[in-house]
Amino acid sequence: MPDFKGLDLSGKTAIVTGASRGLGAGTAILLGKRGANVVVNYVSPGSRERAEKVAAQIEENGTKAIVCHADVSKINESKKLVAAALKISTTGKIDILIHNASLGNEANLVATTEELYDTHFNTNVKGPIFLTKAVEPYLPQGGRIVFISSAGARLGVAGQTVYAATKAANEALARVWAKELGQSHGITVNSINPGPIATDQWYQSDEQFLKDMQPLIESTPAAARVGEVDDIAPLVAFLCSDDARWTTGSTLSANGGLYN
Ligand SMILES: NC(=O)c1ccc[n+]([C@@H]2O[C@H](COP(=O)([O-])OP(=O)(O)OC[C@H]3O[C@@H](n4cnc5c(N)ncnc54)[C@H](OP(=O)(O)O)[C@@H]3O)[C@@H](O)[C@H]2O)c1
Numbered sequence: 001m002p003d004f005k006g007l008d009l010s011g012k013t014a015i016v017t018g019a020s021r022g023l024g025a026g027t028a029i030l031l032g033k034r035g036a037n038v039v040v041n042y043v044s045p046g047s048r049e050r051a052e053k054v055a056a057q058i059e060e061n062g063t064k065a066i067v068c069h070a071d072v073s074k075i076n077e078s079k080k081l082v083a084a085a086l087k088i089s090t091t092g093k094i095d096i097l098i099h100n101a102s103l104g105n106e107a108n109l110v111a112t113t114e115e116l117y118d119t120h121f122n123t124n125v126k127g128p129i130f131l132t133k134a135v136e137p138y139l140p141q142g143g144r145i146v147f148i149s150s151a152g153a154r155l156g157v158a159g160q161t162v163y164a165a166t167k168a169a170n171e172a173l174a175r176v177w178a179k180e181l182g183q184s185h186g187i188t189v190n191s192i193n194p195g196p197i198a199t200d201q202w203y204q205s206d207e208q209f210l211k212d213m214q215p216l217i218e219s220t221p222a223a224a225r226v227g228e229v230d231d232i233a234p235l236v237a238f239l240c241s242d243d244a245r246w247t248t249g250s251t252l253s254a255n256g257g258l259y260n
Contacts, residue, residue, distance in 0.1 A: 009241065013095055038066075043101070066088050078130055082135060103123045121165075124169070140186075141187075145174070147171065150194060150195075189249065
């Protein structure tokens with residue numbers, strides 16, 4: 001009989017930020033399928049219905065889900081996510097924290113404004129720092145934190161001055177927290193770094209950026225295409241599992257071999 005126990009997330013409680021669409025939605029649904037209860041976070045009023053559909057799909061698969069409106073860029077809203085998680089947790093613990101919500105507007109150096117800098121750093125870096133701080137008291141031994149980084153953190157893609165810096169910061173935070181929360185707390189902290197994924201963030205990129213990226217996509221070693229949510233979410237779920245206990249502070253490439 002096959003034994004997948006090491007990948008099983010039954011009884012765990014997870015927060016997935018930005019789970020109303022794209023990779024966050026796919027990850028939330030998969031964590032649910034693996035047995036976790038999941039907080040489905042969103043921020044745009046227009047995404048409530050989408051978040052509710054994600055939660056309904058999780059519940060259809062047999063675990064608990066709760067929709068939580070919270071803006072991760074605002075420190076005060078972290079407590080909404082913690083409260084939501086504790087409502088569906090059967091243990092009083094929050095086992096899994098996925099930092100997925102992100103802004104990713106393109107701007108090269110000369111087009112970079114202070115507003116773009118502030119919105120992106122607040123959402124992509126400040127948000128995860130203070131949300132992790134809020135969740136830390138509830139993370140048990142064996143807890144898991146996963147950042148969704150980007151190949152942009154390493155590739156040096158023109159037009160990603162601020163976005164790439166925020167994603168490099170995510171990978172740095174994973175390395176720091178792997179030490180701070182490792183031996184003392186028994187928690188692993190890792191990053192996944194996807195290349196282009198077929199989601200709203202990708203298709204909302206400006207036309208010239210998409211054109212410039214085409215040769216890169218065609219050179220992707222694994223296949224000449226952009227990634228799909230289903231290419232990435234299983235790797236996130238793996239890092240949340242007991243089988244991944246000996247991986248921490250690392251960045252797992254999920255970009256078809258564009259960069260390691
Ligand atoms: N798509 C790509 O090509 C690509 C490539 C590499 C890495 N990534 C990374 O993968 C992750 C997911 O990207 P995606 O393409 O799935 O993104 P997406 O389709 O643009 O979805 C973004 C998600 O983040 C949420 N969000 C944005 N700001 C938020 C905030 N302040 N508070 C709470 N939630 C917020 C959005 O919520 P609403 O629906 O409520 O607005 C939405 O659920 C991101 O970290 C991104 O950087 C993406």
